[in-house]
Amino acid sequence: CIQGESSLKSKFYGKSFDINLLGTWFLKLRPSTGGEELYTWKKVTSSVIGIITGNPTVDNYGLMEIKNWTTGEVCYLDFKPRGWKASSAYQVTGKVVDSEGSPKWSIGGRWNDKIYARHTPGFEAPVSGQDPESAKTFLVWQAHARPTGIPFNLTPFVITLNAFPEALKEWLPPTDTRRRPDQRAMEDGEYDLAADEKHRVEEKQRAKRRERETSGEIYKPQWFVRDKCPVTGEEFWAHNGKYWESRDVHDWSGSEDIF
Secondary structure (H helix, E strand, C coil): CEEECCCEEEEECCCEEEEEECCEEEEEECCCCCCCEEEEEECCEEEEECCCCCCCEEEEEEEEEEEECCCCCEEEEEECCCCCCHHHCCEEEEEEECCCCCEEEEEEEECCCEEEEEECCCCCCCCCCCCCCCCCEEEEEECCCCCCCCHHHCCHHHHHHCCCCHHHHCCCCCCCHHHCHHHHHHHCCCHHHHHHHHHHHHHHHHHHHHHHHHHCCCCCCCCEEEEECCCCCCEEEEECCHHHHHHHHCCCCCCCCCC
């Protein structure tokens, strides 16, 4: 079970901009040994560079803390900012400590390719993604190869998330992002239409926001309520279950016209 919040703040620097993701992500796993473990983390900063000249490039940098609230173990990852040299791009290093803060594993590699780990109880050691042959180093994660012929460098999985087959349309509310017209036009290669629709949708939603501000109306999410995690004490948006109730009876009368 995974849930999270992509609350963000952005900052524009003229030739680049940063996206700071503020929300917390929660993941529950059931290990083969039994029971259930709760993990939380926050995403690092994403930076888009080269948006004025050259090819736009996305970089991720910052510190990430992944905590196992069941065992008390914590993984600390340091995503290194991209430097001038190509060899400095995508680097990540880190460690895993036990509930008492003692290092148990050292981690290193590239977040766009492969990440390795080495058992180093009691101390930290550099782990290079360039040294996979070491008998003490093993592969933790590897990125799938990107297929050719898919636009925007998307993976097959990401494309399926936005699939919109006819049989599914009657089951989705009018607010579902798969109905967003500029997004559909972009994927169909109709870029001029996509730009026009994007402008229209944004202006429509800005007008609705001004209308709420004028009337003093406070927006209330339709499918989520603010809740607090009993384990971590953090607030998060919890699903209220009403989406599935509306879907079962095909009643979307409570949904707004946002597109």
